[in-house]
Amino acid sequence: xxxYAAPILLALFVAIAAPIAPAPAIGPGEALEDAKLEGRAxxxxxxxxxxVCQNQSIDDSDAPLARDLRRLVRKRLTAxxxxxxxxxxxxxxxxxxxxxxxxxxxxxxxxxFGPAVALLAALLFLLWRLRRPRGATEAAGLPAEEAARxxxxxxxxxxxx
Amino acid sequence: MRSRRLxxxxxxxxxxxxxxxxxxxxxxxxxxxxxPSALIDKPAPAFSAPGLEHGGKIIRQGIESASFKGxxxxxxxxxxxxxxCLIEHPQITVLSKVPxxxxxxxxxxxxxxxxxxxxxxHGNPYARIGVDRDGxxxxxxxxxxxxxxxxxxxxxRIRFKQVGPITKQVLEEKILPAIEALRK
Numbered sequence: 001x002x003x004y005a006a007p008i009l010l011a012l013f014v015a016i017a018a019p020i021a022p023a024p025a026i027g028p029g030e031a032l033e034d035a036k037l038e039g040r041a042x043x044x045x046x047x048x049x050x051x052v053c054q055n056q057s058i059d060d061s062d063a064p065l066a067r068d069l070r071r072l073v074r075k076r077l078t079a080x081x082x083x084x085x086x087x088x089x090x091x092x093x094x095x096x097x098x099x100x101x102x103x104x105x106x107x108x109x110x111x112x113f114g115p116a117v118a119l120l121a122a123l124l125f126l127l128w129r130l131r132r133p134r135g136a137t138e139a140a141g142l143p144a145e146e147a148a149r150x151x152x153x154x155x156x157x158x159x160x161x
Numbered sequence: 162m163r164s165r166r167l168x169x170x171x172x173x174x175x176x177x178x179x180x181x182x183x184x185x186x187x188x189x190x191x192x193x194x195x196x197p198s199a200l201i202d203k204p205a206p207a208f209s210a211p212g213l214e215h216g217g218k219i220i221r222q223g224i225e226s227a228s229f230k231g232x233x234x235x236x237x238x239x240x241x242x243x244x245x246c247l248i249e250h251p252q253i254t255v256l257s258k259v260p261x262x263x264x265x266x267x268x269x270x271x272x273x274x275x276x277x278x279x280x281x282x283h284g285n286p287y288a289r290i291g292v293d294r295d296g297x298x299x300x301x302x303x304x305x306x307x308x309x310x311x312x313x314x315x316x317x318r319i320r321f322k323q324v325g326p327i328t329k330q331v332l333e334e335k336i337l338p339a340i341e342a343l344r345k
Contacts, residue, residue, distance in 0.1 A: 051305055064270070065305065068296040075297075093206070093303035095199035 025062045032074055041074050044086050049100050057100060198322040199303055205229055205313050206301035210291025213268055215277035224265050224291035233343050234263045234313040238299065240271045241279035243307040249326035250283050256336070257286035261344055266290045269299060269307050312336065314343050
């Protein structure tokens with residue numbers, strides 16, 4: 001049983017630690033009373049970047065700007081906007097950078113599809129290399145003069161025998 | 162066999178290309194942390210900000226976004242606690258004297274007493290001052306922080322945005338020419 005101790009402990013740790021997500025930075029009095037609306041506000045908050053932080057969502061950040069944006073999201077939701085309308089509202093004011101998931105358009109094609117294209121190109125190259133006949137590498141052996149020298153050396157060796 | 166040997170140079174060539182591209186962007190003087198405003202050439206957001214009051218006295222009347230129509234407005238977000246606002250204060254004062262331009266200030270997340278003291282000490286160039294005590298108006302403009310300045314044309318559209326303090330150079334090379342163009 002002893003050798004299972006470490007894996008079991010690790011599994012236990014993971015099971016306990018996994019549900020402990022970093023707490024959102026939402027302050028007291030900020031949350032909406034309507035739990036359903038607040039839930040939508042949290043979902044939206046995770047999609048929006050805190051613009052003065054390094055890659056944190058407005059839900060994760062303590063920055064005053066993030067707090068203001070959380071309030072704006074809740075104000076729009078209370079006014080009856082759909083989730084998409086709220087995000088569009090913030091996007092119209094802060095631009096693409098506020099979206100943690102950049103939109104797919106002609107400026108971001110390289111970003112979205114670049115890795116897949118690179119992977120595909122690498123696979124094609126690999127296939128091409130593997131399918132090349134083995135003889136091809138041997139044929140590309142020694143340059144003519146070196147081959148002649150090698151032959152001469154081999155012949156010398158043969159003479160010694 | 163020549164082409165084979167050249168193939169070994171390929172990684173070096175790739176590296177050289179990346180280095181050249183990086184050098185180009187570093188030398189171009191573009192600051193990637195400055196983002197273009199999403200609101201350029203769009204109508205200024207509608208808002209209504211109460212005037213700045215202190216000690217029972219109204220220091221300046223507030224701002225209604227409807228009042229932007231028909232005049233050229235420079236809208237400047239400032240605060241007494243904001244050091245760069247002091248740096249740009251002489252340039253803001255110059256803007257207040259440009260004929261045909263209304264200089265409006267939004268006092269951002271400030272205590273009225275502090276704002277009043279700051280204006281008394283450094284001069285009050287603003288024709289109107291709206292108070293945004295809790296930072297509710299700021300995100301409507303896509304504000305990152307103070308100071309930030311918006312140039313709004315007669316149709317109420319945002320035509321230029323300055324993030325951070327207005328230096329003498331920005332004033333002379335960007336804002337004054339932009340105002341000149343709007344006046345025509």
